[in-house]
Amino acid sequence: MSTPQVVVHRDKELMARAAAARLITRIVDAQASRGAASVVLTGGRNGNALLAALAESPARDAVDWARLDVWWGDERFLPDGDPERNVTQAATLLDAVPLDPARVHPMAASDGPYGSDVEAAAEAYAAELAAAAGPGDHGRVPAFDVLMLGVGPDTHVASLFPEHPAVRERTRTVVGVHGSPKPPPTRISLTLPAICAAHEVWLLAAGEDKAGAVALALSAPGELQAPASGARGLSRTLWLLDRSAATKLPRDLYPPASS
């Protein structure tokens, strides 16, 4: 597992644009070497700002969108089309680029094929991931090129909340989450073993309300107390921050050059 690297941008708008540019480059590189790429999207304010910046970037045309697999790190278990669902909020990007619908993998809605059975919906997503994992992936999930995570003010990532059973999960790759402290209470989430199978994990945090969470997670208190600290990529773990979110970082973790 990789050691976290920190990049600090001037403000959240620049952070979103720079992260979008970085993502385009990463996807184009993966497609050039393997013919395809895979990304895992996150919900939340910073994840959505990145998707909007990606949709607006002229460089988006460098991506072969039909050869991109799109997955989600978590979902709010609500009816299809609910404005609070992460997939609904991702429409900014999904409607703007020519993705192959067969390569877009949303998590089930609460009025979908599994009805209100969130455990069945989580199992189905785990099976979909396992079916997509290739022999070289050494696991039950594909080795995603980039997996993005918004960091909550309480250090949660995906729908893994501090001290919750889901953050302790070591066997399953996807779980149903009950009693989330952030609404809605019922969610589906990748677990840390699935997250840590990605080549690159990018953690996004902007704004003063994230400063305490960023400092805590990067001071390594342990993933039960700070789930974000347990999210590490196989080859890279990148924390993308704005200056406000970096204000409480210990001096030795602050990068020497920040834009």
Ligand SMILES: O=C1O[C@H](COP(=O)(O)O)[C@@H](O)[C@H](O)[C@H]1O
């Ligand atoms: O509920 C969620 O929140 C987090 C972070 O959201 P933010 O608005 O505080 O940035 C997000 O990462 C997660 O995917 C989402 O379901």
